[in-house]
Amino acid sequence: MYYIEESSYGKTEISVESLQLTQRKLFLGDITRDTSNEFVKQMSYLSSSAEPINIYINSNGGEINAGLVIYDLVQSSKAPINMYCVGAACSMAAVILAAGWKGRRFILPHSKVMIHEPLIANGVGGSATSISRMSDSILETRNLINQILAEHTGKTIEEINSATSFDNMMNAIISI
Helix, strand or coil, X not given: CEEXXXXXXXXXXXXXXXXHHHCCEEEECCECHHHHHHHHHHHHHHCCCCCCEEEEEEECCECHHHHXXXXXXXXXXXXXXXXXXXXXXXXXXXXHHXXXXXXXEEECCCCEEEECXXXXXXXXXXXXXXXXXXXXXXXXXXXXXXXXXXXXXXXXXXXXXXXXXXXXEECXXXXX
């Protein structure tokens, strides 16, 4: 999709994505290594200015490590960041939404946020030692994610542990 801009030099086609980036708007869909790499590029471009950055989230979540890259960028930004949940912020996307600055996190009236414990994709297999180490790793990841949520929501770790023990759906009125 393109936007046509007219000037004294003639007409220029600008992609909507480029136009939105110049307006300091970023969009986060499902979280993968590729989308987090794209997010890094966009944040690198925008980090040269202290003007606010608007991040619009509509995501079912995704890969934890890719999400932690985005989380770290949001946390390290010198520019103010406005976070908007526009549809859904589920799983890792909910963690990223929570990482927004207090007073700069917004959710549209019919949007949903869902938190839960980390999941293992593609089943479990391997030796007993491998499975044991995988279990230790996922528990460590759960503790990290729950600590992040507790820090950004003002809830206790016990409240977060309880809230993430199942697929916990929330809307603009209901929160943990």
